[in-house]
Amino acid sequence: MIYHVxxxxxxxxxxxxxxxxxxxxxxxxxxxxxxxxxxLAVVNxxxxxxxxxxxxxxxxxxxxxxxxxxxxxxxxxxxGVAEDTLxxxxxxxxxxxxxxxxxxxxxxxxxxxxxxxxxx
Numbered sequence: 001m002i003y004h005v006x007x008x009x010x011x012x013x014x015x016x017x018x019x020x021x022x023x024x025x026x027x028x029x030x031x032x033x034x035x036x037x038x039x040l041a042v043v044n045x046x047x048x049x050x051x052x053x054x055x056x057x058x059x060x061x062x063x064x065x066x067x068x069x070x071x072x073x074x075x076x077x078x079x080g081v082a083e084d085t086l087x088x089x090x091x092x093x094x095x096x097x098x099x100x101x102x103x104x105x106x107x108x109x110x111x112x113x114x115x116x117x118x119x120x
Contacts, residue, residue: 066092
């Protein structure tokens, strides 16, 4: 399983189409994370001011039609993530049927992501 973070409203905006975030057009791939701990570090580094609720899509990379390649973070991984961590990059839209689960990001009182929980 790989993880992709997205505001819930953005994920729900076009439920009849594969999901293609802005990074796909801008960078040529969809950013993903290899595990929950790395996902939380990414949220704390880049998504603290993103619209909420914020969710993590758990994707079965074997069910994606686009190519998924594990690559090093450029220029460096976010704080708290080991330098040798490889990040899954999906070179096409995310197929909705590849989503195994959707988990909501939990926040502490200081606005830091602390975990993922089942959505209602």
